[in-house]
Amino acid sequence: MSADQPSRVRARVDYDLIAHQYDRQPYRQKQVDPNLPPFLAQRQQPLSALSLLDMGCGTGSQLAAHRPLVPGADLVGLDLFQGMLRQALPKSNQIHWVQGDNAAPPFPDCSFDFISNQFSFHHVRDQRAMIQAVFRLLRPNGRFVMANICPRRMPEWIYYHYFPDAYAVDLQDFMPLPDLAALLQLVGFVDVQLDFTDIDESLDLREFLASIHDRQHCSQLIAMSDTQFRSGVQRIVQDIEAAGGEPVFGPSRVCLMNLRADKP
Numbered sequence: 001m002s003a004d005q006p007s008r009v010r011a012r013v014d015y016d017l018i019a020h021q022y023d024r025q026p027y028r029q030k031q032v033d034p035n036l037p038p039f040l041a042q043r044q045q046p047l048s049a050l051s052l053l054d055m056g057c058g059t060g061s062q063l064a065a066h067r068p069l070v071p072g073a074d075l076v077g078l079d080l081f082q083g084m085l086r087q088a089l090p091k092s093n094q095i096h097w098v099q100g101d102n103a104a105p106p107f108p109d110c111s112f113d114f115i116s117n118q119f120s121f122h123h124v125r126d127q128r129a130m131i132q133a134v135f136r137l138l139r140p141n142g143r144f145v146m147a148n149i150c151p152r153r154m155p156e157w158i159y160y161h162y163f164p165d166a167y168a169v170d171l172q173d174f175m176p177l178p179d180l181a182a183l184l185q186l187v188g189f190v191d192v193q194l195d196f197t198d199i200d201e202s203l204d205l206r207e208f209l210a211s212i213h214d215r216q217h218c219s220q221l222i223a224m225s226d227t228q229f230r231s232g233v234q235r236i237v238q239d240i241e242a243a244g245g246e247p248v249f250g251p252s253r254v255c256l257m258n259l260r261a262d263k264p
């Protein structure tokens with residue numbers, strides 16, 4: 001793990017503060033990225049000749065899940081926060097863990113065949129610079145994949161319902177998808193594809209209230225002020241009290257996006 005500059009980079013959330021508990025949330029476990037097997041199947045060269053980069057790799061679970069699939073390949077995880085990389089380190093000593101900013105990744109041109117970026121793009125302050133860097137880092141015929149939530153397609157998310165300030169912050173931090181697609185094409189990517197998956201659920205408000213008392217489990221809750229957080233909690237308490245002891249459920253919907261773009 002190399003450590004250099006990034007304390008200068010402004011961040012939406014200080015992940016060093018929550019790194020030790022990041023993996024406790026079951027939904028943070030990773031399987032093989034469904035984009036990877038079809039990419040590998042298309043390639044002619046031996047797997048050991050490939051280089052994969054995960055930008056904003058966090059605690060490294062995605063690369064650790066990929067490790068057995070690409071024996072001999074070069075795997076690199078980049079993250080701004082050393083605390084997250086410290087959690088990643090024990091997961092594999094056959095992955096290079098590098099500290100740095102996604103907007104200024106410390107690698108030469110044409111270093112990687114496959115670059116992934118999961119649930120991290122909205123944290124990057126200079127998103128345009130990051131997309132330019134991804135294109136620079138990919139080899140010809142390389143592929144960029146991104147996963148994230150889509151705030152504009154899920155205003156009914158229970159977090160946004162009770163914490164409208166979180167929605168406002170996300171509208172600023174998440175680049176509109178048409179703008180992102182246009183930017184990818186502008187820097188030279190082709191075959192830009194976007195898929196969406198909607199997940200509808202109905203949450204017991206008492207359980208939801210209990211879960212958010214650990215405010216650290218969700219960056220939307222961390223990114224708002226204490227006053228805004230308390231106001232949201234108050235709104236939940238009022239709805240529970242209004243139900244007068246009856247079970248009360250809050251409808252919720254999450255929209256996940258999967259983006260894919262190729263370097264010619």
Ligand SMILES: C[S@@+](CC[C@H](N)C(=O)[O-])C[C@H]1O[C@@H](n2cnc3c(N)ncnc32)[C@H](O)[C@@H]1O
Nearest residue numbers: 015056057058079080081101102118120123124
């Ligand atoms: C929600 S976590 C996602 C981590 C991992 N990709 C995952 O899916 O579990 C966001 C990650 O982005 C990282 N991050 C935030 N700003 C960054 C930046 N400018 N450059 C690199 N990583 C950054 C954080 O440290 C954190 O690990």
